[in-house]
Amino acid sequence: MAFQKFCNMEQSLFTRLVRLGVPTVDLDAQGRARPGIASLYNWRYKKLGSLSHVMVHPEYKKPNAGFVFHYQLIDVQDFNGVGESELNPFFYQNLREVEYVVATFMYMRLLGYPAEKISVLITYNGQKHLIRDVIKQRCGRNQFIGTPHKVTTVDRYQGQQNDYILLSLVRTKTVGHLRDVRRLVVAMSRARLGLYVFGRVSLFSNCFELTPTFNKAEPLETPPIIEEKKEEMLETQPVESQDVKMEG
Ligand SMILES: Nc1ncnc2c1ncn2[C@@H]1O[C@H](COP(=O)(O)OP(=O)(O)OP(=O)(O)O)[C@@H](O)[C@H]1O
Known part of the structure; x- marks a missing residue:
């Protein structure tokens, strides 16, 4: 970690080139997402505006069905x-978010969304393994549900996109590495048509660096927040995270 900081390895190649005085052209139009999603x-x-298409x-x-x-x-x-749990150092999991993400994926499949058009993104490896395990158990064996195109971390999904993204933010005590705005932008900019974010709203919307995304100023573009009802959920049996077979 010290070596990484000493060598400035956190810095992107783009930033290095800018600092060396290489002329740049600013991106002024995106062609991936609905303008509402791009406003995040x-x-x-x-x-940054949007291309006409x-x-x-x-x-x-079209609206997103359902x-x-x-x-x-x-x-x-x-x-x-229990919110986030840390079984091993930096191996964060959040069981309730797993339930929400998997239930939403199954709901979308029942409505007819193609499985390959949905990707599940997660900010921590621990949660990724847990979601993969639960999806494998509950969805993979059911030919009518199947598995999402990818279940992977935000960092590994950099440069990729899908029509619908289900994003699990995992942390409930501290914001963690999503405080790095570059990671936040990658997470928010992978979806073309639908982005559904699961997380502890009070935590992320109170983080100063993240407020432009989580507390959007324009009333029309304010992301609606769904407050869950305080009902008991059924007990679930997450399987061990070691026997993961899915790619991604
Ligand atoms: N001029 C354009 N006309 C139509 N679609 C475009 C145009 N430019 C980009 N797109 C679409 O926008 C999306 C993102 O483009 P691209 O992957 O080149 O951007 P990027 O900056 O590399 O993305 P990121 O780094 O955020 O993953 C793609 O789906 C691409 O088809």
Whole structure:
């Protein structure tokens, strides 16, 4: 870690080139996401608009079946008094978020969303293994449900995209490495048509660095927050995280 800091290895190649005086051109239009989803991260750029096709093409104009919004922040509370857990150092898991993500994936499949159009992104490896295990048990053996295109970490998904992204933020005590705005932007910018984010809203929306995304100023673009009802969930039996077979 000290060596990493000493050598500035956290710095991207792009930043290095800028600091060396290489001329740059700023990206001023994105062509991936619905403009509403792009508003979650366009504040990171000088002036990022959208190409016309994401405003006029029919697939960008349709609503997402079964959802009221294209982007939703879903507040996930503790499960039996537990939010995040850390079995081993940095191996974070959040059982209730697993339940929410898997249930939403199954709901989308029942509505007819193609499995390959849905990716599940997670900010920690521990949670990734748990979600893969639960999906394998509950969905993989059911030919009508199947498995998402990918279940992987935000960092590994850099440069990729999918129509629908289910994102699990895992942490409930401290914000953790999502405080790095570069990671936040990667997480928020992978979806083309639908982005559903599961996390502890009070924690992330109170983090100063993340407020442009979590507390959007414009009323029309404010991400709706779904507060969960305080009902007991069924007990679940997560399987051991070691026997993971899925790729990603
Ligand atoms: N000029 C364009 N016309 C139509 N679609 C475009 C155009 N430019 C980009 N896109 C679409 O936008 C999406 C993102 O493009 P691309 O992967 O080149 O961007 P990127 O900056 O490498 O993305 P990131 O680094 O965020 O993963 C792709 O789906 C691509 O098809």
